[in-house]
Amino acid sequence: MLTVDRIGKSFGGVRALHDISFTVPEGSIYGIMGANGAGKTTLFATIAGNLAPSAGEVRLRDLRLTGLPPHRIAGAGVARTFQIVRPFRGLSVRENVATGLRFGARNRAGAAALDAAGILGLTGLAPVADRPAGALTLAQQKRLEVARALATGPQLLLLDEVMAGLTPAEVQQMIAMVRSIRSDMGVTVMIIEHVMGALMALSDHVVVLDHGETIAAGPPEDVADDPAVQTAYLGRRR
């Protein structure tokens, strides 16, 4: 469904991404792993159009996304959340979701059947719907990121560390929510997560980035046993 084709990104002399290629199958949950600074968020930004890659291109089915402005990529059915949350602080939670519904994908898929109330219910934000988004707790703001992204009616949802900073119980809720987004709405999900257990439990496929390069890819259980991954995460065994 999504093809990342030899993507590279440099900031001045710093090489954030180098020659990244993979294909996300339709209907899958695709995990992106890697240490801090490995290039995971940069990868999402190049897919969603917030950053222009220095090399390569991204395609959604036959549509070349690279070079399109972010609002056109959203229109094509790609939504992302922000690791450092960016709610519309002065607007109510309901208005945040309503704005997503009003814009977003041209051919609404996945969550298309859901209205604002449905999305607020699914993401557990109904009780705080009329509060200004800036007044929410971090856990709620993370859920609002997901809610607003879902409201755009995406075919592909990019989740950037939506579980970071959450309690174990909240992580369990979030895992259940992501599963339901995929199975009940048919949305393909790409997910960046530091919570390894959660990522392994959720993903059908995992790509591991290290210093901007792919060091492993495959089903989660194979990747976990990969010596290169263990080195990157745990350090070299002496």
Next chain:
Amino acid sequence: MRLPAPRETVPLLLVAAIAAILPVFGSDYYLGVGFALFGWIALVQSWTIVSGLAGYISLGHVVFAGIGGYVLVLTWGAVPVWAGAVLGALAAGLFALLVGLPVLRVRGPYFVILTFGLAEFAKYVVINIENALGKFGRLILGGPQVETLYWAMAAAALAGTLAVIATRRVRLGAGLAAVREDELAAETIGVPTVRFKLFAFALSALLPGFVGALFVLRTGYFEPAQAFDPVISFTIVTMAIIGGSEDARGPVLGALFLVVLSELLWASFPQVYMIILGALLIGFVLFAPNGVAGLLDRLRSTGGARAAT
């Protein structure tokens, strides 16, 4: 169709009521005050579209009024008076479209300074053109009567109020609010931010162009330093701060408050007018950032809370 909320009906009714009442006094003084009041309402409502809804604070809105006035005198005698005023509005809108793309790339304090500088730049360009042509002020003789201008300006105030109400209701308004809150997030969920900002900027320039043309018709002459006077821009912002710029109520309340205050004070205490104005401005910025409209909301919500207990 959604039923109109008080924040929509109140400003419309207020403008219509003032427009209907002032002529009853039958004096040119009241028509003159009303003309000024409606001019300010139209200017502040227009400003609210780009600066209140989208959060791009313009400190150079006088440039559109100046262009409108200049186009009116340039076309004076060549086209009918009202065609000249409408051309002035269109010229102001076109100017906004042309400069909008580069100007709207910056935000925050940079946008504030840039709009101010742009208006000053336009002023000196016009001053130099007029000097080169050997014109030192242009007289307009035989313009419309005071009462005609009064009704034209009342229509402009109503149009501005309606424009803010309508913009807030449609997709454009939702997109501009998203831009104001977080432009990157707005773009990422599908708001065509560049197009929306440019459209809002042009929309906010049209009526000021018309208003500027009416100002020239009222005074009977055009002089660039006066038509592009930055104090007009400052007054627009002051009225928006005092009234509030979240919806269409603020500009009406802010303009009404300041026009009435200045009429009262100029008559009795001309020396302290600016001092009182300055103190008021500081007070509003510190204690009522959403202006009179915000104060009313706060009063109503505490009143409602008391009623509930």
